[in-house]
Amino acid sequence: MEPTLKFFSGFAPNDLWYMGEAALRTLWISVLSISLGTVLGTLFGWMLYEGRRAAALTLAPVLDVFRSVPLIIQLVLFYNFAPIVGLNLDPFASGTVILTVYTAALVANVARGGIEAVGAPMRRAGRSLGLSYWQDLRHVVLPIGGRAVFPSWVGVALGVMKDSALVSVLGYVELLKASQILITRTQEPFLILALAGAFYFALSYPVSRYATYLENRWAQ
Amino acid sequence: MISIRDLHKYFGALHVLKGIDLDVQKGEVLSVIGASGSGKSTLLYCINGLEAIQDGTVTVDGTDVHAKGTDINTLRQKLGMVFQQWNSFPHLTALENVALAPRIVKGKPKAEARDIAAKQLQHVGLGEKLDVYPSALSGGQQQRLAIARALAMEPEYMLFDEATSALDPELVGEVLDTMRLLADEGMTMICVTHEMGFARDVSDRVAFFHQGVMEEIGPPAQIFGDARSEHTRKFLANVR
Numbered sequence: 001m002e003p004t005l006k007f008f009s010g011f012a013p014n015d016l017w018y019m020g021e022a023a024l025r026t027l028w029i030s031v032l033s034i035s036l037g038t039v040l041g042t043l044f045g046w047m048l049y050e051g052r053r054a055a056a057l058t059l060a061p062v063l064d065v066f067r068s069v070p071l072i073i074q075l076v077l078f079y080n081f082a083p084i085v086g087l088n089l090d091p092f093a094s095g096t097v098i099l100t101v102y103t104a105a106l107v108a109n110v111a112r113g114g115i116e117a118v119g120a121p122m123r124r125a126g127r128s129l130g131l132s133y134w135q136d137l138r139h140v141v142l143p144i145g146g147r148a149v150f151p152s153w154v155g156v157a158l159g160v161m162k163d164s165a166l167v168s169v170l171g172y173v174e175l176l177k178a179s180q181i182l183i184t185r186t187q188e189p190f191l192i193l194a195l196a197g198a199f200y201f202a203l204s205y206p207v208s209r210y211a212t213y214l215e216n217r218w219a220q
Numbered sequence: 221m222i223s224i225r226d227l228h229k230y231f232g233a234l235h236v237l238k239g240i241d242l243d244v245q246k247g248e249v250l251s252v253i254g255a256s257g258s259g260k261s262t263l264l265y266c267i268n269g270l271e272a273i274q275d276g277t278v279t280v281d282g283t284d285v286h287a288k289g290t291d292i293n294t295l296r297q298k299l300g301m302v303f304q305q306w307n308s309f310p311h312l313t314a315l316e317n318v319a320l321a322p323r324i325v326k327g328k329p330k331a332e333a334r335d336i337a338a339k340q341l342q343h344v345g346l347g348e349k350l351d352v353y354p355s356a357l358s359g360g361q362q363q364r365l366a367i368a369r370a371l372a373m374e375p376e377y378m379l380f381d382e383a384t385s386a387l388d389p390e391l392v393g394e395v396l397d398t399m400r401l402l403a404d405e406g407m408t409m410i411c412v413t414h415e416m417g418f419a420r421d422v423s424d425r426v427a428f429f430h431q432g433v434m435e436e437i438g439p440p441a442q443i444f445g446d447a448r449s450e451h452t453r454k455f456l457a458n459v460r
Contacts, residue, residue: 124270125307125366129321129373130297139324143311218311220353 011186016195022178023199029174030161030203033096037103037160038153044104045111046137059108066105072166074098079170095167099160106156113152114145147218154211158204165200175199221245221281222267222377222410228275229262236262238432239276244410246376249403251419251440252412254429255455260412261304263429264379267410268299280377297325300370304382306362308354314341314365315350318372325373333372340368344398360391364398371402378402380411416459420444428452 044063048055066074079094089097118141126140127133168177179196183189222244229237237259244250252260265271267278269285269292278285283295309317318337322328328336341347344364346357354362363383370378380399384392396418403409403422413419419426420440427437428449435449447453 121303121305122307122309124265125301125303126309127293128268128270128296128299128301128303129369130293130325131321132293132325135324139320140309144309147311220355 008185008187011182011188011191015182015186018182019175019178019192019195019199022173022175023203025172026161026164026174026176026200027203029092029095029099029167029172030164033099033103033164034157034160036096036100038107038157040100041104041107042111044108045113046115048108048112049115063105063108066101071098071102071163072169074102075166075170091167091170091172094170095164095172099164099167102163103156103160106160107153110149110152110156111145114149115141116145117148118145150211150218151215154207158207161203161207162200222408223279224263224267224276225278226276227263227266227273227278229259229266229271230274236432237266237273240434242427242434242437244377244408246408247406248425249407249409249411249423251423251426252410252429253414253416253419253426253443253455254435257431258429259432260429261381264301264381264410264412267379268296268301270301293325297373298376299379300373300375300377301379302363302366302370302381302383304385306359306366306386308357308362308365308369310354313351313353314346314357314368317354317365318369321369322372336372337368340372341365343371343401344368345394358391359387360394363387363391363395367395367398367402377408377410380409380413382412382414384413384415414459416444416456428455430455 044059047059051059075095075098078098079089079091082089082094122144123136123140126136131139164174165176167174168180171177173181175196179192182192186192222242224240224242227237227240228235240259240263252263254260262271266273267280267285269290273286280295280298283290285292285295308314309320312320315334315337318340319330319333322336323330323333326333338347338350341350344367346361346364346368349357349361349365354365357365367378367383383399384395387395392415396415399409399411399418400422411418411423423440425437426440426443428435428443428447428451430449430451436443436447436452443452444456447456
């Protein structure tokens with residue numbers, strides 16, 4: 001009998017490993033982008049707060065663009081147009097750059113809100129003790145304002161982790177891209193998408209739980 | 221000595237302090253009284269440089285507070301300040317609240333800063349509350365915490381900005397007692413206050429402010445018994 005040529009093969013236990021590795025890539029690009037984006041966004045938030053008019057005229061509109069334009073458009077535009085200016089970035093690097101800037105644009109407003117939440121009287125109390133501007137920012141504003149906006153920041157971080165799925169359009173094999181590849185091979189979209197969802201949940205849920213734990217501890 | 225000469229302060233077009241001249245000697249307790257909006261609190265903010273001034277000078281032990289070259293952060297270590305709102309740092313325990321500035325500003329080792337803090341908390345009667353967070357303290361306790369926090373920097377002057385105004389009436393006494401204690405220990409104090417009893421009993425001099433002008437200054441007996449200014453008499457008649 002002639003051997004049949006098989007285009008499709010069912011879901012195998014090995015494929016779970018494949019998805020697990022992809023989930024780690026999702027985690028890696030998310031952690032990297034959220035960390036860098038948070039640092040950059042905090043800096044932007046501080047500039048928005050301190051720069052007032054100047055920042056409102058220059059920085060704020062730029063951040064608005066990154067917040068408003070759909071992430072998938074930003075990714076495709078950046079990935080395809082960066083080489084024109086001599087930047088030959090692979091999908092991972094392109095994705096990281098855009099996710100970082102996108103995170104920063106979202107975190108900027110959160111950070112500004114955090115600084116505002118501390119309020120002038122508290123800062124005067126700090127300064128009256130002899131704390132310099134930077135010491136006050138580090139030891140009074142950061143811990144107090146940071147806690148005030150921590151839930152918003154967690155929301156941004158979890159959102160960005162899910163949005164990192166869009167980097168798949170550049171060909172970076174993270175969780176969603178890996179799922180698409182497996183679906184093509186196995187023709188079992190329901191099972192594989194459910195598994196991918198479970199992986200995303202497994203990544204998000206501990207973060208969300210830990211955040212709740214921290215909030216409760218601070219509330220005491 | 222704190223020396224104020226022809227001090228003018230504006231908030232936009234609003235002329236808040238209109239040419240204040242005032243000397244406060246070491247060891248003196250000065251109470252500043254007057255209606256809300258008379259510029260009393262602003263005077264304190266101008267003394268430790270939390271507010272910029274538009275004209276005149278403020279010098280503390282010969283250092284011009286508002287001069288360009290002045291290291292204001294170092295100067296402020298001499299000038300403890302207690303606010304109407306106590307502004308305890310909510311993320312730190314009572315002990316950490318008080319130890320923060322000695323550690324960060326003066327660079328004291330952690331253990332030494334905590335010793336200083338414990339001593340100052342004992343001083344204001346909060347020796348039992350070292351590891352308690354501010355949210356678990358009453359308003360009066362938080363205000364005493366704020367006093368301890370200022371004292372931990374070993375200031376030579378203490379500025380009190382209506383330290384009891386935001387407190388429930390039954391909590392005012394404990395804060396005034398702490399302020400009395402400091403006065404008895406010889407601390408130089410400028411107290412913006414609505415507590416006329418405190419002003420009369422504890423201060424060496426009382427200044428009355430009216431619409432940005434220091435209308436009158438003198439010993440409590442004179443201000444409360446024989447005020448020269450019509451505004452002072454009217455104000456005192458209303459608050460009694």
